[in-house]
Amino acid sequence: SQQGEEDPQALSIQEGENATMNCSYKTSINNLQWYRQNSGRGLVHLILIRSNEREKHSGRLRVTLDTSKKSSSLLITASRAADTASYFCAAANQAGTALIFGKGTTLSVSS
């Protein structure tokens, strides 16, 4: 069953704008992760935020986590055409042995 659910499903913006993607999950977590997938390729890990963290930054990425609402957001600032990809959140299954991914948000950045 789905652990993470992203919204929106699709997002189209212009270069230079910020992109915000949201993720909701169902069960208690130790950490939540965000991944990026270029079309037809494998996923690449972007950032991991632990359950005792509220915000984390990595370059132009900013991730927040609200464990009371079981939600997370990924903000990409000053987007570029190269940011065009699908973005997935992932959290551990109940056994804590594997990641369960959401359906992803497809981001299109036009120049």
Next chain:
Amino acid sequence: SQTIHQWPATLVQPVGSPLSLECTVEGTSNPNLYWYRQAAGRGLQLLFYSVGIGQISSEVPQNLSASRPQDRQFILSSKKLLLSDSGFYLCAWSVVLAEVNEQFFGPGTRLTVL
């Protein structure tokens, strides 16, 4: 450094034929290994994971099976493919820690069943 290989990159198979997809990891020992399937325009569905040689856990009942004959080798198989087995298959590995952590993905295999 660690590397993960998957092959073949693309595969077209007739319904009812067998399947064998292979994944190998280099540069690490005793990794957790995972097989995912991604339908067109969809998220990833966890199929199998393995925490050690011969230890396979299945997340969903299906027409597929997995084996781990060696520490860094993970094989996805089917005796008879169905049309619904078409998809993008991804192998991944992670370091064994107390909590689920970062996963490293292979390039994927695009399977089309006709």
